[in-house]
Amino acid sequence: MDLQGGGTETSSNTLLTAFLYLMKHTDIQERCQQEIDEVLGSKPHASFEDRHNMPYTHALFCESQRIASTLPLAVPHCTTNDTELMGYSIPKGTLIIPNIDSVLKEEGQWKFPNEFNPANFLNEQGQFEKPEAFVPFSMGPRVCLGESLARMELFLIMVTLLRHFQFFWPEDAGEPDFTPVFGVTVSPKPYKMGIRLRQPASKT
Template sequence: MFPWPLRHLPGPHQEMFRHQKAVKGFIRQEIMRHKLGAPEAPKDFISCYLAQITKAMDDPVSTFNEENLIQVVIDLFLGGTDTTATTLRWALILMVQHRDVQERVQQELDEVLGAASAVCYEDRERLPYTCAVLHEVQRLSSVVTVGAVRQCVTSTRVCGYPMPKGTIILPNLASVLYDPECWETPRQFNPGHFLDKDGNFVVNEAFLPFSAGHRMCPGDQLARMELFLMFATLLRNFRLQLPEGSPRLKLEYIFGGTLQPQPQDICAVPRLGSPSPGPRAECL
């Protein structure tokens, strides 16, 4: 990923290599822990991958090995950490901007979950409006506007245009997420994009924040679970608002690897009757 001379040149980038070494060390420890544990049916990604390494030991062209396992785990960490955290930050900002939507989500959470001690991922089936709001956050924030670079392995045609073998492809995800032919109000926050006339949650085929096809984000299911559980738990327990005397919300993004919101304070005020105790407000 980085030209090899960078590893031998002094500078602040060396800290990145130290962090990379630490992450690899942690993953190696987890792999060793799995290998030393009692034999049992694979129950997580590392144990499944180790089982596949064992199956492919006699295959001379197999790419299943521990070094690739380490890199795949790193990809899952890096691919999900920044995008999930950024999407959640946009969700908090949009809930402060649209107080009516925030209150409606909280009303649905209260009515459906009642006195339950925690939000479960299975609860999403009974929370159509909450799911619609979270999907609309992902659509409108579009933290990754352009998908990963791809290359045609064979000549083909797309929408009538020839794509010779070796053509470099940059999928423009934002063009789909903001397409006026697919969304009623493409540039406005509108949870109704994911609700039918009866208020049931519906999936729009143009919703592609994780890209599509065989090379779509491998951590999309993990990201969906993380976003739902964190978003629902936060809104169930806290009322989100700007600190007193704070200027207006900063809605302009910072362009980088992902479209980041600008740093700003948001107060999380505990809601009366929420399952989580505590009388103090927290700034996020």
């Protein structure tokens, strides 16, 4: 129940954020779809292992987690000993709430900290590379128990949808508004979405 309840809203808000940005950045969407078509070919379904052959798409779903920052504050931690960190004394028993969002947007840790850009997770050779500052599931001994499940869900859902559909911003929808809505988790404002069926290119 914890895994299902804790992962439903965070994963769905990450997907909502991802497709909001993909409708705005059609070049990123098209590049992912091209990579998906080339790797999957005539395979009926994607698998999580396919991410190893899809560095750009793998980078996309990680960048979606980074920019969405659906859970900006981690669950409370507590110091088990008197601790000194960067000149600050933290007594034993102090409640610590890590600010994950500040790490995910930290200047100097990301190539494009304030932009939606999969290049944040790609090296100079275009291969996937996970920065140390990528901590959407918190950190330490109390890292999210559902991390593996959430990563699989996000990748497979995004790949499957991008493989079969093109997502576009409707003409009557006005300008995209990327202002987040803060609640128990962070979500994008409600928005309209245009969807067209596409035909993936099959390998011969």
